[in-house]
Structure formats: C-alpha cells, structure tokens
Amino acid sequence: LKKWRLVGSEKVYTSDYVTIFNDKLLLGDNSCIDYERVELRDFCSVLPLIEPQKIVMIKIYRYPADCTSWEIPSGFIEHDESAHEAAVRELKEETGYKSEKLTDWGSFSPWTRSIQRAHLFLAEKLVKGRPKRDNTEQIEVKLITVEEAKKMLRAGKVTHAPTIVALQKLLLNEK
Amino acid sequence: LKKWRLVGSEKVYTSDYVTIFNDKLLLGDNSCIDYERVELRDFCSVLPLIEPQKIVMIKIYRYPADCTSWEIPSGFIEHDESAHEAAVRELKEETGYKSEKLTDWGSFSPWTRSIQRAHLFLAEKLVKGRPKRDNTEQIEVKLITVEEAKKMLRAGKVTHAPTIVALQKLLLNEK
Numbered sequence: 121l122k123k124w125r126l127v128g129s130e131k132v133y134t135s136d137y138v139t140i141f142n143d144k145l146l147l148g149d150n151s152c153i154d155y156e157r158v159e160l161r162d163f164c165s166v167l168p169l170i171e172p173q174k175i176v177m178i179k180i181y182r183y184p185a186d187c188t189s190w191e192i193p194s195g196f197i198e199h200d201e202s203a204h205e206a207a208v209r210e211l212k213e214e215t216g217y218k219s220e221k222l223t224d225w226g227s228f229s230p231w232t233r234s235i236q237r238a239h240l241f242l243a244e245k246l247v248k249g250r251p252k253r254d255n256t257e258q259i260e261v262k263l264i265t266v267e268e269a270k271k272m273l274r275a276g277k278v279t280h281a282p283t284i285v286a287l288q289k290l291l292l293n294e295k
Numbered sequence: 296l297k298k299w300r301l302v303g304s305e306k307v308y309t310s311d312y313v314t315i316f317n318d319k320l321l322l323g324d325n326s327c328i329d330y331e332r333v334e335l336r337d338f339c340s341v342l343p344l345i346e347p348q349k350i351v352m353i354k355i356y357r358y359p360a361d362c363t364s365w366e367i368p369s370g371f372i373e374h375d376e377s378a379h380e381a382a383v384r385e386l387k388e389e390t391g392y393k394s395e396k397l398t399d400w401g402s403f404s405p406w407t408r409s410i411q412r413a414h415l416f417l418a419e420k421l422v423k424g425r426p427k428r429d430n431t432e433q434i435e436v437k438l439i440t441v442e443e444a445k446k447m448l449r450a451g452k453v454t455h456a457p458t459i460v461a462l463q464k465l466l467l468n469e470k
Contacts, residue, residue, distance in 0.1 A: 132308070138315065157358075228455070280407065285460060285463070289463065
C-alpha cells in the first residue's frame, strides 16, 4: 500500500456544517491529483429501548426530501461535548427520555471523502420527561415493537442510514 | 405536519461531487430560516456473494482517514446511467467479477441535509474476469466467509456505512 502525500491544500468552502478542501496529492506512481475533501460534522444517533421490546422512534420532517422520515434520535456533536454527552442531550431534547444505561455501539463513516463519524449508542433504563425542541424540529415520538421495526426495515420504510444500522444491529443481537 | 416553503435559494458552492445551496425557508410558525442544503452525488454499493457463503470484499485506501477500509465495491452513478448499470460497472471495474443475477436491495439516505441516495444491490452467479482500475483506486480483492464478516462487524472493523448496511442485511436474511 502506497499512501498519498499531501503537497498542498486550499479551503474552498466553509460553514457551520461543511468545510471543503481542495487537496493536492502525490500518488505512489508520482502522479499528482486534485482531491476534494468534504468535512462534515460528526453526529450521534441513539437507539432508545424500553424493555421488553419497545423502541422509541421519532417521525421527523426532513426538508430536502420534503417528507417525514422514521428515525432514532440524532444530532450533531457540539464542539465542547463528547459523543456520549451529545447522545444524552439529543435523546432528552427530541424525545424527553433520560437514559440510565447508555452503551457505546461504536461508530461508522457515512461518507468516504470525509473523516466524519456517526457515533451510535444504545439507551436503556429510560425515564420519561419532557422534550425540548426548537422550531426547526417537527417531531412526533412513537413507541414501536421490535417486530414492527423488522417489518419497516424489510419494506424499505426506513431510509436514515444510522437508524438502519442501529435497528439491524439490535435485530442481529437478538439472534 | 407543516411543510416548509422555499422562498429563495442561492447556490453557494458547486463541483463534480458536491453542490451547496443556501435556501431561505418559511416555517409553519411563519418564522424564516436559512438552511444549508448539501447535495452529494448518488452512488451504488454491491454485495458480491459466491455460493456457498463467500463474500467478495475489497480493501481500499481511503485518503481522508489515511488508512485502508474493508468495503464492498461502490461508486458514483454517472449522469447517463441507472443505479443498476453503475452497480454492474463498478463491480467489474473494482473486482473483475460479472454478475448474472443482480438483485435490487433498495436505497437509503447517508446524509439528512441532502436527497443523496445510496443504492444497494446483491450480486450473485458471479463470473471471474479482470478488474479495470484507475491510479486513484488502490484495491486488494479478498474472499471472506459470512462467519468472518460477522466477526469483523462485531469487532467494529467495518466502518463504511453501505458495507455495514449490506452485510447486516445479508446476516438478517440468513436468520
């Protein structure tokens, strides 16, 4: 394996969510390429599980596709917090629930041109409280059974990547 | 549910992979917000399965994280081709295999600020041929067993989102 060598980098766009770099790279065969690196902010997703066998899901309005989406609570990790802290906060804000047992389920890369990570958590021992949403979060909270989640996945009714990954993992753990 | 109304849009960045819009939106409560919509190109990922129980995986160098990643063949869908055609092409280019049975496994959204879709396919009845890679694709092809895939997932050794979704789906189908 020959690693690529960074010989120059220019920031061509930046905002609160996205920063884009045009990197000049020297490849193993000595050719030089431009590579567009897209840095998106890390986020976390939390699968809240109420024993026995109920999942707390949200139905949220997603503007780009102009439709509602079945998801588990998710949100960006703020600059001053850990993934774990963000998971606790997002779960509380979006659903009202507080978890007394949060398990780290690892992380994955949603997009290969970025080092962005999506951190997953399983939230158990839930205590109900009041959500705290802002005006851009149109959210409906629903409890669904694991069996219903399985059917929704099979029917392609879940399209949110971290939600699919987390629900599949839950179903596989039950095997 | 109150949909948001687009009252203005400005393209603030564009390239071959990413286009960013600053949309002005009128919410249901009559407040107005700026929303950064990030359009990333659609891509496809193909899970190649050799009966009985062998998966064709690739070990590919990913520059942003500067490491190798275990993935299934994936690539952007070109403007003049369907997701199905792109899947056939990427499988051939990256691994050399041609599939005589490609099954549509649906699609998902890797990123909620975009309508980008990741299309998944299962490729069976594989015929071996020669790969056709360009100099930015440092790829090693490996056959692994379904059991090995399960262990890699559990150990967090797979981080590529479409690969995780496809492998977990395969394991769930086997239940």
